[in-house]
Amino acid sequence: MQTEISTGVMVPGATHHADTRSLDDTILRLEKLSVHLGAGDHARTVVDEVSLTIRAGECTALVGESGSGKSLTSLAIMRLLPSSMHVSGSIVLRRQSGAQVNVSSLPRSELTSIRGLEIGMIFQEPMTSLNPLLTVGEQISEMFMVHRGESRQVAKNHAEEMLVRVGIPEARARLAAMPHELSGGMRQRVMIAIAIACDPRIVIADEPTTALDVTIQAQILETLRGLQERSRGMLFVSHDLGVIAEVADRVHVMYAGQVVESGSVGAILLRARHPYTMGLVASVPRIDRPQPRGAALYSIPGRVPELARMPAGCRFHPRCAHARAGLCDRVVPQIEVTEDGGEVRCLRWREIAPTDTLSASQRGSAL
Numbered sequence: 395m396q397t398e399i400s401t402g403v404m405v406p407g408a409t410h411h412a413d414t415r416s417l418d419d420t421i422l423r424l425e426k427l428s429v430h431l432g433a434g435d436h437a438r439t440v441v442d443e444v445s446l447t448i449r450a451g452e453c454t455a456l457v458g459e460s461g462s463g464k465s466l467t468s469l470a471i472m473r474l475l476p477s478s479m480h481v482s483g484s485i486v487l488r489r490q491s492g493a494q495v496n497v498s499s500l501p502r503s504e505l506t507s508i509r510g511l512e513i514g515m516i517f518q519e520p521m522t523s524l525n526p527l528l529t530v531g532e533q534i535s536e537m538f539m540v541h542r543g544e545s546r547q548v549a550k551n552h553a554e555e556m557l558v559r560v561g562i563p564e565a566r567a568r569l570a571a572m573p574h575e576l577s578g579g580m581r582q583r584v585m586i587a588i589a590i591a592c593d594p595r596i597v598i599a600d601e602p603t604t605a606l607d608v609t610i611q612a613q614i615l616e617t618l619r620g621l622q623e624r625s626r627g628m629l630f631v632s633h634d635l636g637v638i639a640e641v642a643d644r645v646h647v648m649y650a651g652q653v654v655e656s657g658s659v660g661a662i663l664l665r666a667r668h669p670y671t672m673g674l675v676a677s678v679p680r681i682d683r684p685q686p687r688g689a690a691l692y693s694i695p696g697r698v699p700e701l702a703r704m705p706a707g708c709r710f711h712p713r714c715a716h717a718r719a720g721l722c723d724r725v726v727p728q729i730e731v732t733e734d735g736g737e738v739r740c741l742r743w744r745e746i747a748p749t750d751t752l753s754a755s756q757r758g759s760a761l
């Protein structure tokens with residue numbers, strides 16, 4: 395059932411950022427992208443009408459707990475979903491030629507002209523995405539040989555340049571290294587080199603630093619930030635709002651397959667409106683507010699619901715301290731646009747929004 399009670403402006407879909415920037419900055423736009431699993435009576439929607447924009451020079455982030463649909467959203471863009479899934483909605487890509495295509499309806503034969511060339515992808519675990527039997531030089535060179543038709547020697551020189559660009563020392567010698575001879579951080583740099591070799595205008599990074607220790611994580615984030623200065627746009631996926639705060643310009647918070655809030659990174663961190671976002675913010679360790687020794691960080695009680703047992707009304711209501719019986723357990727909240735151009739999917743956001751999320755979290759766990 396759809397909502398009949400409105401606490402504010404109702405907006406179908408999530409396409410109305412109060413944004414003054416030129417539309418020409420847009421490289422990729424998801425319009426109500428949904429991912430469906432299975433067919434017939436057993437069909438389930440695992441990603442539900444996600445709309446977002448990736449712009450040149452900007453990093454758009456997806457954040458949310460495990461199982462919220464972040465990876466499926468990025469795999470859908472790359473057309474890498476398992477065969478048991480299909481999508482609805484559109485994935486509009488402005489190609490380097492200027493032509494617009496809907497990636498979701500592109501014939502398979504044209505996908506090689508998108509992957510690597512228009513969109514590069516970096517995954518969490520480089521060991522599973524790198525070929526263990528080829529040197530890193532061969533794997534980077536292959537991008538130039540396949541996509542640009544370069545000779546082996548020219549491609550090798552370009553591969554060396556890429557290693558330098560992603561901060562790998564002794565690049566010439568490293569070309570001959572096998573993936574297992576490199577540290578986790580170096581392997582992730584190789585993955586980045588492969589992803590950006592053909593200068594794609596979009597890079598999708600799905601948990602690119604999750605497998606790395608904190609120091610290396612910071613270095614990789616620094617490298618990724620450096621790559622963004624140009625006309626490239628990034629989609630950055632992470633469950634860690636602390637990492638997101640370091641790289642993102644805009645943030646979309648996902649819960650149980652839906653975007654529940656979006657906004658600038660500043661608005662999300664300082665003026666979260668959705669109780670779920672407030673919980674995520676309160677669970678980020680803060681350098682300027684050290685935890686008392688032995689004190690655990692706040693964590694949101696409960697778990698993300700299973701697909702087969704999606705709660706009625708607001709999907710978050712069973713975990714929400716602000717949920718009101720008779721309302722939140724009955725009425726499905728729609729996306730509403732906030733005055734600062736953000737979006738929020740909560741029936742009570744106007745009543746509960748604190749002036750400052752930090753003061754809310756400082757008050758303790760009472761969200």
Ligand SMILES: Nc1ncnc2c1ncn2[C@@H]1O[C@H](COP(=O)(O)OP(=O)(O)OP(=O)(O)O)[C@@H](O)[C@H]1O
Nearest residue numbers: 431440459460461462463464465466467476633701
């Ligand atoms: N191949 C699959 N078959 C069936 N269900 C799947 C498959 N892959 C993912 N799912 C389900 O879809 C939902 C979203 O998964 P997804 O991997 O996108 O989550 P995520 O937000 O990336 O989580 P994580 O932080 O753990 O990577 C989950 O409930 C998951 O169980």
Ligand code: NI
Nearest residue numbers: 464465466600
């Ligand atoms: Ni994931």
